[in-house]
Amino acid sequence: MTLKNTRPPPPLKAEDQSEGQHRRAIQALSNGVNNVPYDATLRNVVHEGARQPKLPPRQTQKHPGYIRNESGGFFTS
Known part of the structure; x- marks a missing residue:
């Protein structure tokens, strides 16, 4: 089961x-x-490279002798 993040990303501030x-x-x-007011010490900065696009999940490759048994473990031949 794959969990997906359904929460929308926060909006970018100017x-x-x-x-x-x-x-x-x-x-x-x-x-x-x-x-000095606290708000004066804070600064919103726009940073275009902050978010990278998510890469599609890569399929893991098992070695040729990989066999899964009935109890959930694995053994190799």
């Missing part, structure tokens, strides 16, 4: 602030400025 704004907010936070 970039919401520039790298400079993000860097300034992180630097202010590291300098001890307490009034």
Whole structure:
């Protein structure tokens, strides 16, 4: 039985602030400025190569002498 992921992938978010704004907010936070809002330290980044297409499952090849017995085990001739 093969399980499939039926959950849709999360939508891609657009970039919401520039790298400079993000860097300034992180630097202010590291300098001890307490009034930096948490949302200013977060940055959405669009990364096109984050998801690779799934490859089709490959069939595993058994060696020519592979035989499965009745109890579920296997033996070779």
